[in-house]
Amino acid sequence: xxxxxxxxxxxxxxxxxxxxxxxxxxxxxxxxxxxxxxxxxxxxxxxxxxxxxxxxxxxxxxxxxxxxxxxxxxxxxxxxxxxxxxxxxxxxxxxxxxxxxxxxxxxxxxxxxxxxxxxxxxxxxxxxxxxxxxxxxxx
Numbered sequence: 487x488x489x490x491x492x493x494x495x496x497x498x499x500x501x502x503x504x505x506x507x508x509x510x511x512x513x514x515x516x517x518x519x520x521x522x523x524x525x526x527x528x529x530x531x532x533x534x535x536x537x538x539x540x541x542x543x544x545x546x547x548x549x550x551x552x553x554x555x556x557x558x559x560x561x562x563x564x565x566x567x568x569x570x571x572x573x574x575x576x577x578x579x580x581x582x583x584x585x586x587x588x589x590x591x592x593x594x595x596x597x598x599x600x601x602x603x604x605x606x607x608x609x610x611x612x613x614x615x616x617x618x619x620x621x622x623x624x625x
Contacts, residue, residue: 487517491558494625499552508541510548518586518594520553526578536573537608543568545582546598546611553584553596554615558622561594561615568611574602584613592617 492515499505499512508530514521522545530541546568554561574580581601588595598611 508544520549520584522549522582524580549582549584550613560618560620564614564616566613570609571607578602
């Protein structure tokens with residue numbers, strides 16, 4: 487992977503207000519791959535005291551965003567299909583890994599899975615991006 491692109495994406499995630507709000511941290515990045523973590527905190531609970539689907543979506547979307555833009559060109563989401571499998575205990579460290587499984591000139595497909603620290607599957611997602619062919623504006 488291009489080191490300049492990698493460093494720029496890491497910097498952008500550190501500065502991103504949304505990532506800061508949810509405590510999202512980019513752990514690893516390669517072409518078509520990303521690993522992001524988040525801790526399930528009390529302000530992420532739903533009305534049942536479980537992790538809110540929107541909080542899990544935020545984690546999934548950050549991994550998707552960084553993996554799909556790792557090629558150095560702008561990629562924007564077209565579709566995301568998420569399956570919520572289980573709810574982790576409060577305080578769990580959650581890891582999302584996004585892996586590219588197909589890429590054309592215009593689109594790319596990704597599988598994103600979220601696990602807790604015990605390697606239990608929390609959610610799974612298949613997602614599609616549109617590849618605009620434009621250089622990332624922050625490079």
